Amino acid sequence: MKRTLLVVLVVGSLLVSAVPAVALTSNPDLRTVTPEPNLAPGGINEVSFQLLNDPDGPDDDTRTATNVRIKPRDTGRIDVETGELYVSELPDGDPADLSLKLNVPANLASGTYRIPLDLTYEYDNGAGSATERKVTRYVEVRVESGPRFTVVDTNSTATVDGRGTLELTMRNVGDTAARDSTLTLSTSSPDVSLGASESSTRFVSEWERGENRTFTFDAALSDAATAGNYSLSARVDFEKPSGTVGETPSLSVPLEAHPEMTFAVSELRSTLSIGGSDTLSGTITNTGPMTAHNAVVEFNDTPTASAVGGGYAVGSLAPGESAEFSFRVNVAENVDAGPKQFGIRTAFRNGNGDQLRSDVVDIRLQVGANDPGFEIRGVESTLRVGEEGTLEGRIVNARDDRVRHAVVRFEDPGPTVTPIENTVAIGDLDPGEAANFSFDVEVTSSSDAGPRQFDLSVSYRDRDNAARASGAIPTRVPVGPGTAExxxxxxxxxxxxxxxxxxxxxxxxxxxxxxxxxxxxxxxxxxxxxxxxxxxxxxxxxxxxxxxxxxxxxxxxxxxxxxxxxxxxxxxxxxxxxxxxxxxxxxxxxxTGSGGLPITLLLLVVLLLGGAAGGVFYYRRRE
Missing domain, CATH: 2.60.40.10 (Immunoglobulins)
Known part of the structure; x- marks a missing residue:
């Protein structure tokens, strides 16, 4: 009986071993693999990973996962910038290559971190229907020890269509010091330049753990820039204490673009007249966002009008602050009387000491007819060609107000007439009052005699103590012919x-x-x-x-x-x-003389008589 049972068992065993084994079919089992898990704190990191459908048992068949949806979640310290990912199907042994963008803070401690992924997928359960499953998997990443950097603060003085500085403060928040660090700041905007290029660098030989460093960069904004914030990029290349090198990811650096420096002109007062040299005064107000240092108000010269003596210095103007200015402006004689448009601009230095100029502010002024306001009477002249003479007369104040410190000026008369002194001080004149003047004048011998027209003018101070000058006063003067020396x-x-x-x-x-x-x-x-x-x-x-x-x-x-x-x-x-x-x-x-002999004949007679006398003397001596 025992032998019969043993034979049955042996035969049964042989029969079982002779039948081929049937492979098992498994449901999907999703996993992650991260080939390069290292993160660089202080910016955005893109981490690549693989999603595999690979349950335990290499000889098992695995059902294909379909409609795979991956929803990454933040860890609390690392922010995930990537939204939902999708894989249409994930068969056995055919991984999907995916990536995550992770915002890694600079002060994140070294160690291993897990990024949770909420997975939802479907598969065929073998009974002719689809089954949905939800699981959580993780992407493991690692932060190594070493220097790490973060942007602490920025301060910009750059204005639209102007220059300024960008102060950038950064801190080493890593767990080691950094050596031979190079900070590179760059811009991708065509409206922003750093110095004269798109990037600028700074070097730090030793940057200790926890240490703040402040860097100053020259920044310029084009006239096409707009007020607001621009984003620059910073990167730090460094060497660790162990001698290995590293670099940070791109760090975002904000640059505030301030509105353009502008100025307003108000309370204009002018007495401009054709051919005159008159006063223009007013008030300049800094309407820009920054202090204008060493500001100088300038008249925008044109072919028909120009300021005498350059600009008017008003000092430093804080935003909203005003100051008065005044110019003496010469107006050409070929200008028509009436309202005219002129321009005012302001030159200044910003907080960095850069010399800047504002745009021109258009102003509208009334230009009056040529009225010198003075009359020349009683002109007398002793001028003669080739001699020095005197031009005398009386100047009369034809204005309605008193003038002070009046000076009569002999304007350039040309190359043949030269006043010895071209100004005569006559003092103060009340309306209608007159004063004598006299000029010593030299007339060259190449000049012509006859009536000549010279231009005289008067400079003075008005009742507001503003310096003014009349237009030319034509004066007819006779020049007599020259006399012999x-x-x-x-x-x-x-x-x-x-x-x-x-x-x-x-x-x-x-x-x-x-x-x-x-x-x-x-x-x-x-x-x-x-x-x-x-x-x-x-x-x-x-x-x-x-x-x-x-x-x-x-x-x-x-x-x-x-x-x-x-x-x-x-x-x-x-x-x-x-x-x-x-x-x-x-x-x-x-x-020629009267009845006398010509001199030649007289000489001939003298010679003949001398010859005769010599012959007689010779004859007598022979005897």
């Missing part, structure tokens, strides 16, 4: 043909000042000649006369008539300047 008269102007001798001339100084180092010279033409053509006088007072002597001869064949001898003078005037006079002509009368 000297009177020249021959003492004896007769000379016989074929003879010579002294030629004496009386010279009289007709100038109103003493001349010195007077050198006279004569010039002759045939038949006259000279063997001594220069004479010198040490000094000649006004109206004084002296006689100077030359040697003069007339050729024997000269025709009996009057010949000119030319003479000029070189002398020093009262200022010590050396002057060459005009050329004078002195008449010389040449006569």
């Amino acid at each position: 000297f009177d020249v008269d021959p003492v004896d102007g007769n000379l016989s043909a074929g003879s010579g001798g002294e030629f004496r001339v009386t010279v009289t100084n007709t100038r109103e000042y003493t001349v010195s180092d007077l050198s006279a010279k004569i010039y002759t033409d045939s038949p006259l000649s000279t063997s001594d053509d220069e004479a010198f006088v040490d000094e000649l007072e006004p109206g004084e006369s002296t006689t100077i002597t030359f040697q003069l001869s007339a050729a024997g064949g000269a025709t009996e008539k009057t010949y000119p001898v030319q003479m000029d003078f070189q002398y020093d005037d009262e200022a010590g300047d050396t002057i060459i006079s005009d050329t004078y002509q002195v008449p010389v009368d040449v006569t």
Whole structure:
């Protein structure tokens, strides 16, 4: 009986082992694998992971998971920036490659962290219907020890269409110090530049754990920028104490763009007139967001109007603060009277010391007709060509108010007329009051005699103590013909043909000042000649006369008539300047004699008589 049971068991065993084994079919079992789990604190990290459908047992068949939905959840310290993920089907052995964006705080302690994933999926249960299942899986990540950095604070002074600074404060919140760290700040906006480029760097040799560092960058905003916040990117490359190197993820750095620096102009007062130099005053107000340091209000010069003496310094203006300004503005004579548009702008320095200028503020001003406000009366002149004379007259205040510190100005008269002094101070004038003025004026010898028109003007201070100037006052002045420096008269102007001798001339100084180092010279033409053509006088007072002597001869064949001898003078005037006079002509009368023998005939007779006398003497000695 026992043997029969044993045979049955053995046979049964053999029968079972001879039948092929049937593979088991398992339901889906989802898992995660993270190839690179390391995180860099202080920014956004993108972590790649795989989702696998792989239950226990490598020889088992696994049903395909479909409609897989993955919902990541925050851990409390790490924020997940990625929303829901979806995989249509996940068969056995064919993983899905997915990724998560994780916002990792810079002060996150080193260690391992698990990011929860809420999974929902479906599968065929083998009975012809779908089964839905919900599970939670985790993506494991790791934070290694080392330096980590965070942005603590920023402060910007940059304005639209201007420059400024960005102060960036960062802290090492890691668990070790950093060595040889390089901070790189960069911008991707075309409206923002850092210095002269899109990025700027700073170096720190030792950055201790918990230490704050503040960096200052030059920042500029284009005129196309808008007020508000711009986002810059920062990255720190560093070396750990162990000698290994690392870098932070991109850190977001806010840059506040302040509104453009603007200024308002109000309370304008002006007395501008055509061809005049008048006062423009008003009030400038800083309507921008920052203090304008060392502000200077400038008149925007045009071809028809320009400020005298540059801008008006008003000092520093805080936002909302105002200051008064005043210009003296010259208006051209070719401008029509009426309302005109001009411009005011402000030059200033920002808090970083950069020199900036505001946009031009348009202003509308009334330009009056040319009314100098003064009259010239009683003009008298002793001006002569080639001489120094006097222009005198009276200036009358034709305005309705008193003027103070009035000065009459002789405007540029041209190259042939030169006032010795071009201003005369006449003091204060009440309405209708007049005062005398006088200018010493030199007229060159190249000038023409006749009536000339000169421009006089008056500068003064008005009742508001503002500096003003009238327009040009045309003044008609006669210029007489020039007079000779000297009177020249021959003492004896007769000379016989074929003879010579002294030629004496009386010279009289007709100038109103003493001349010195007077050198006279004569010039002759045939038949006259000279063997001594220069004479010198040490000094000649006004109206004084002296006689100077030359040697003069007339050729024997000269025709009996009057010949000119030319003479000029070189002398020093009262200022010590050396002057060459005009050329004078002195008449010389040449006569041929009455009934006498010509000089050549007389010489021939003398020679013949001498020869005869010599012959007689020789004859007598032979006897």
